[in-house]
Amino acid sequence: MAHSPRLTLDHLTLDLAGKPVLKDLVFDHEIRRLGIVGRNGSGKSTLARVVAGLIEPSSGTLTLDGIIPARDRHAALNRIGILFQNPDHQIIFPTVCEELAFGLRQQGHGKAETQSLIGRMLARFGKSHWIDAPVSTLSQGQKQLVCLMAILLMQPQLIVLDEPFSGLDLAIRGQLTRLFESLPQALIHITHDPDCLRGYDHALWIHEGEIRQSGTPETVLPDYLDYMNQAGLGDDLSDLTD
Numbered sequence: 006m007a008h009s010p011r012l013t014l015d016h017l018t019l020d021l022a023g024k025p026v027l028k029d030l031v032f033d034h035e036i037r038r039l040g041i042v043g044r045n046g047s048g049k050s051t052l053a054r055v056v057a058g059l060i061e062p063s064s065g066t067l068t069l070d071g072i073i074p075a076r077d078r079h080a081a082l083n084r085i086g087i088l089f090q091n092p093d094h095q096i097i098f099p100t101v102c103e104e105l106a107f108g109l110r111q112q113g114h115g116k117a118e119t120q121s122l123i124g125r126m127l128a129r130f131g132k133s134h135w136i137d138a139p140v141s142t143l144s145q146g147q148k149q150l151v152c153l154m155a156i157l158l159m160q161p162q163l164i165v166l167d168e169p170f171s172g173l174d175l176a177i178r179g180q181l182t183r184l185f186e187s188l189p190q191a192l193i194h195i196t197h198d199p200d201c202l203r204g205y206d207h208a209l210w211i212h213e214g215e216i217r218q219s220g221t222p223e224t225v226l227p228d229y230l231d232y233m234n235q236a237g238l239g240d241d242l243s244d245l246t247d
């Protein structure tokens with residue numbers, strides 16, 4: 006099941022509302038564990054959406070194992086899952102069962118098979134009692150787990166995690182981190198916390214819509230942290246001089 010899909014960005018550019026958000030990105034690697042870091046507003050979430058095929062580039066291409074996710078929605082649905090920062094932006098159905106069923110039904114699974122797969126997934130996480138629970142009665146961490154279960158049910162090759170820990174307590178972060186580590190799927194993990202990328206095999210630093218650095222976490226993350234520390238000091242000084 007473990008597979009390292011090839012992610013290729015070929016001079017990918019994206020303008021949103023007339024503003025360049027991603028600028029001439031070039032990248033070509035097989036990915037198992039790819040971390041993406043960068044300042045607020047640098048373009049990380051936008052890139053995640055392009056990877057998942059939710060946005061089409063303005064020019065250039067993004068391919069995953071040769072497939073263009075924005076053009077081949079069927080392949081993207083089957084191969085790529087995306088976990089957003091806020092589960093409330095992802096969940097659309099009132100109950101856990103309906104939410105978990107949606108993707109499976111879209112993939113063409115019949116009703117009985119869908120129910121059986123959902124039952125097994127809930128049991129895997131010790132949450133069989135959630136089956137008819139209204140999503141609104143769950144905490145943020147519990148909702149995030151529902152979203153993750155919905156993605157896992159669809160058995161994608163690649164899961165994009167867009168700051169999946171925001172709003173979650175340290176214990177749940179630890180539990181989810183271990184769960185992510187155990188997944189056979191390739192992961193792209195967008196984070197503000199370089200500690201989350203321990204053991205990753207590649208890091209990409211996006212800065213103002215451009216690739217500032219791409220390489221092993223051991224080379225990229227210290228430079229990123231130096232930059233962030235300097236930027237923090239700079240902001241303090243500009244506050245003082247205003």
Ligand SMILES: Nc1ncnc2c1ncn2[C@@H]1O[C@H](COP(=O)(O)OP(=O)(O)OP(=O)(O)O)[C@@H](O)[C@H]1O
Pocket residue numbers: 021022024026043044045046047048049050051052
């Ligand atoms: N739909 C949109 N229309 C216009 N501009 C957008 C749109 N979505 C994002 N942007 C802009 O694109 C830039 C990159 O946003 P993005 O959310 O990708 O950044 P980010 O690196 O994920 O930031 P953060 O770390 O704060 O989540 C920002 O300047 C943002 O205002």
